[in-house]
Amino acid sequence: MRITIIGSGFLGSALAHHWRQQGHHQITLTTTSPERLGVLETLAHRAVLLQAGDPAALLAALADAEVAIFCQAPTGSRQVDTDAYRATYADPFTTLQGLLPQLPQLGQIVYTGSGSVYGDAAGGWVDEAVAVQPRDGHGQVLWEAEQMLQACRSPRRRVCVLRLGALYGPGRELIPRLSRLAGTTRPGAGQVYCSWLHRDDAVGAISAAVEGGWDETVNVVDDEPCTVADLMERLVTATGLEPVCWQGDQPVTPAMANRRVSNRRLHQLGYCLAHPRIVLPRLVSIDDALLGAVSRRALHSPRRRANHNLHRHEESVQRFLNALQPGTYVRPHRHVRAEPGAGFECFVVLQGSIGLVVLEADGTVIHTQRLDAAGPVRGVELAQEQFHTLVALSSDAVLLELKQGPYQPTADKDFLPQFPQEGSVAAQAQEERWRQLFEPISP
Ligand SMILES: NC(=O)c1ccc[n+]([C@@H]2O[C@H](COP(=O)([O-])OP(=O)(O)OC[C@H]3O[C@@H](n4cnc5c(N)ncnc54)[C@H](OP(=O)(O)O)[C@@H]3O)[C@@H](O)[C@H]2O)c1
Structure with missing residues (x-):
């Protein structure tokens, strides 16, 4: 199959690598950064420069693609505003809608969205059937983006939205990310559920969506939503780091969205998670964060x-x-x-x-x-x-x-x-x- 992956960050690169190893598909990979083209050429048959909102560039990237995978995200660790979110997610899909008459061969669009469209459910379970209630501007943009893609569906074109959990995996390991919280005092009791997903399961689910021609919205999260407090306790057990001191009487502002995202549909579709729950290796990294904490x-x-x-x-x-x-x-x-x-x-x-x-x-x-x-x-x-x-x-x-x-x-x-x-x-x-x-x- 000829597949174009829009966005070649943490997930897009891993996906290209996976398909490259399999050798079945012809992959085009995109980036906004000219300096990354050389590296991406080792992962794909073709690497191209692209801002997804640019109609000519998007048309060129998708010109002969049978499948388009949209994996773009605002790059870097800085928090971006709603407008930047719109430019990354919603605007490209408006552009895509306008290009579809010129892309008759495009048989499937897969988009890696996020469970954040659900908003807050007071710790309750949410699945693909519940009415979404984004709780902020970012969630609202992601919901609009999903709806634009749904409008791209036709008898000859499938649309699959995968609502991913928070990604972790090689290069984005959980221990260093969580270790920053160890030994700190934090407001609230940490009883907020979050959903996680190993990068390899994100790759596996996208792959399954393409192989299986999925044409629906599917939550892609692991089996075990866990609270922040539970996760921190597991970290302390695995590493011996200092526990978090929760201050239950102090409110968390802004309040975190608290929901358990169900992956029942993912299982029904036959996908078997390689990492059904978070397993923290029992090791202590003697890193700058630990040296800094002991020095303090x-x-x-x-x-x-x-x-x-x-x-x-x-x-x-x-x-x-x-x-x-x-x-x-x-x-x-x-x-x-x-x-x-x-x-x-x-x-x-x-x-x-x-x-x-x-x-x-x-x-x-x-x-x-x-x-x-x-x-x-x-x-x-x-x-x-x-x-x-x-x-x-x-x-x-x-x-x-x-x-x-x-x-x-x-x-x-x-x-x-x-x-x-x-x-x-x-x-x-x-x-x-x-x-x-x-x-x-x-x-
Ligand atoms: N990370 C998570 O925890 C998480 C959770 C839920 C859902 N997701 C979804 O998973 C997908 C992949 O996330 P990721 O963590 O792999 O992202 P990432 O590592 O930040 O990579 C983002 C990629 O998108 C490209 N990009 C940025 N703006 C673009 C634009 N306007 N047009 C085209 N490409 C653009 C970047 O270009 P450069 O190559 O130039 O940097 C980069 O290749 C995203 O759709 C994200 O919404 C992620």
Whole structure:
């Protein structure tokens, strides 16, 4: 089949890639960006520049197409206004209506719309049969766009509107997107349902719509609408990140649309979801967001440092992030374990700069080492029983530390008693003296 995909973003590109691998269809792919043409030519038989509202360009892109897939969306993360939405969705379909007499071979139009046309249903279920009630200008434009396409239907031309859930998948993974909310305080109770869809199921459903000649509106969402609170809880379980603190007495403004979109029709049509529900991998990304969050906690802590454990206390390998801000005082200590060698400690600086001070039992400094995320020395491993302390040489310095567990607070460290207790004025002066050991020396 000759197929034109209008819009080659996250979904359009994946769809082209899928069909390219199958090798059955002849694909034309469009973009508004000249610099993307080269890459798109590797995914499709033909890549063309197109603003979908431009009649001549749209006619050229669809000239011999038997199927048109409309996958366009306002590009970029910025929030666009209703007019920009109209220019992206509704105007191109007005243009398309005018071109249809010149496109007699066009047998099917598929459009990837959105469940946002349903508006709010107070958490209830919605399906393709309910009357839509867009709750804002954006939803209203999408509804108008759908209606324009419905008017393109004829005995020889099928029209399929797929109302997609929020897309996730490779390149738009959920963990980094949700992690931004971890540890924050948010209004409401998070009891708002949303519908999600893996990119590969969006590709699969479009493919099924074309192979099956679907001629109707179909919700394409996964089997399990979930609330924001539930999703965040799953994130916390999978990653060990901090939970969201919901403030149930604070109203959410503007209120989020709350609905559960039914995919019963999708199942009736025989489509089998590859990702029927969201499964979050059990992993923690040690990314800028996490380093930033631990650093902020350190900044607001009276100790000027904060830990983020990747392990549980009872585990035998302790792995944790330790964020230090200038001024934090680490009383000199060593780690002693019954098993020979098990008191080692390994530090790797992930962000900023740290000063390591190695001492003898009488408090004499025998070695200093600057550890810097940019090198040349990024980390060290200290042997068991080696007394040491650390100072922060930059703001937001973060270490990855590894040592033998399980953690026993009373037996973990053996402090050098001649150095002041943490929190004292003397400790502050001592920390400054150690930090000065690392100041650049003027010629
Ligand atoms: N993302 C979601 O969560 C979600 C949810 C529900 C429905 N959908 C629907 O799924 C479809 C695909 O979304 P996506 O996430 O893949 O979008 P995307 O990654 O933002 O890609 C959008 C594509 O549309 C092109 N485009 C933008 N304005 C255009 C215009 N006026 N004329 C022609 N092409 C234009 C862009 O051109 P450039 O190549 O120049 O950037 C880009 O190729 C859209 O129809 C969207 O409404 C998405």
